[in-house]
Amino acid sequence: MTDKTYHVLFLCTGNSARSIMAEAILNVLGHGRFKAYSAGSHPSGQVQPMARELAEAIGYDAGQMRSKNWDEFAVDGAPEMDIVITVCDKAAGEACPVWLGHPALAHWGVPDPVTATGDEEDRRRAYTAAFATLRRRIELLLSLPLHSLDRLAVQTKLGEIGGGGE
16 A cells, blocks of 8 residues: 555536535545545636535535636646546536646536526535535545556546446
8 A cells, every 4th residue: 555645636617516526525535545626617716505515514624615727736836636537528628738747537527516496405406416426436436446557547447437327
C-alpha cells in the first residue's frame, strides 16, 4: 500500500451542485487518501442550497464549498491532478484546459438536479438521486487498487464506473 494522496477534480459547467457534491463525498469517504476539488467551465458563483445541505449531512465543511472556475486548476502552482472527472454532459463536450500531470480522464454523466421541476419535494428527490449516484460511483473509485494501475488502466476503470447503467 502507498501513502500517496490522490488528487481528483470533478468538473461541471456551473459548479453549483453535482461537482460540489462529488467533491464533498470523496473528501469525506476518501479519509485523507484522496483530496477532491470541483470547478466549472462557467461557474454560477453559488452553491445550490440542496447540494450544500446534502454535503453538510455527511460531515463536509460548508466553508470549503464554493463555485469556482476550472482555470484555477490549470495554472502553475495548482495541485497536480491524478484524475479529472466530468459529471455533466455539457462539460464533457467542452474543450478543457491542459491539466498539469496528465491525469486519467473520465466522464460520469449525472442528471442535473438544478433543472428539476415541480415542488420542493420533487426537486429534493432529484438532488438525492444525483447524490446517491455520485456516492455509488465514488465508492467504486475507492475500491480500485490505484497504486497498482497505470494511468490508462485507471482511465478505463473510471470509464466503466461512469457507464455503469445508471
